[in-house]
Amino acid sequence: MLFLNLGCGWKTSDHPGVVNIDWSVMLRIRTNPIYRLFVPLLLKGDRLEHFRSLSKNIRVHNLAKGIPFPDGSADYAYHSHVLEHIDRDIAPLFIRETFRVLKPGGILRIAVPDMERNCRNYLAHVDRCEKEGSAVIAQHDATLEPILEQAVRREAGGTSTQGSLRRRIENLILGDARQRGETHQWMYDRFNLEHLLRTCGFAQIQRQEFNTSAISDWLAYGLDQDEKGGEYKPGSLYIEATKA
Numbered sequence: 001m002l003f004l005n006l007g008c009g010w011k012t013s014d015h016p017g018v019v020n021i022d023w024s025v026m027l028r029i030r031t032n033p034i035y036r037l038f039v040p041l042l043l044k045g046d047r048l049e050h051f052r053s054l055s056k057n058i059r060v061h062n063l064a065k066g067i068p069f070p071d072g073s074a075d076y077a078y079h080s081h082v083l084e085h086i087d088r089d090i091a092p093l094f095i096r097e098t099f100r101v102l103k104p105g106g107i108l109r110i111a112v113p114d115m116e117r118n119c120r121n122y123l124a125h126v127d128r129c130e131k132e133g134s135a136v137i138a139q140h141d142a143t144l145e146p147i148l149e150q151a152v153r154r155e156a157g158g159t160s161t162q163g164s165l166r167r168r169i170e171n172l173i174l175g176d177a178r179q180r181g182e183t184h185q186w187m188y189d190r191f192n193l194e195h196l197l198r199t200c201g202f203a204q205i206q207r208q209e210f211n212t213s214a215i216s217d218w219l220a221y222g223l224d225q226d227e228k229g230g231e232y233k234p235g236s237l238y239i240e241a242t243k244a
């Protein structure tokens, strides 16, 4: 059994058959003996601990160069909060690449921020602002944050908590949020994601919850769940599709 966890980040699975793949800056630093020398200069405190806690069970590979597995070799492919970081014109190539590596009958499971839910929450708060005025206006920006924050942010996550010298060195060496791939390039809802999957050849497109799946024994993978069994990334849209 082969299960590909593509763009795994820190959310790896040690379930038998899972291959976790990622190409984050932190992984590239960890695997490069020269870059590793800069780690104490760049990171300290919680960020250093976080870096050290990165699983060793990750294959370091740039998915922009394709998925490093033969045609029809994988039972399952999965990516969570990866698709929206890929350029809109490249996204179909990435989805077709997952189609290529899946066996006939194989399942692709995707989790993305749910644009529809985010917009509905925002519009519901517009209504509240109209009715309740100043009592709720201070919270209004919080409803815009899931839609816009990762599209406009320049500073990479966690960098601003570093001292100014570390911060400058880090930004110089590793680049800003966009250069590190942290910003969103497009957003998805149940309609454009289904359309994308169909145009890439997938069928049987079904919406799921974080804890439901057509993947057998899904909960044993520990993905889409936090340590307590709750939803790992609340507000996500979960879609599964089959290679017929």
Ligand SMILES: C[S@@+](CC[C@H](N)C(=O)[O-])C[C@H]1O[C@@H](n2cnc3c(N)ncnc32)[C@H](O)[C@@H]1O
Pocket (backbone or CB within 6 Å): 006, 007, 008, 009, 010, 011, 021, 022, 023, 024, 025, 061, 062, 063, 064, 079, 080, 081, 082, 085, 181
């Ligand atoms: C927002 S994180 C999501 C991580 C994890 N899947 C999760 O749900 O917490 C996006 C991940 O995709 C990875 N990624 C983006 N582009 C990639 C590429 N070309 N090759 C491999 N990984 C990539 C990033 O390194 C990052 O870890």
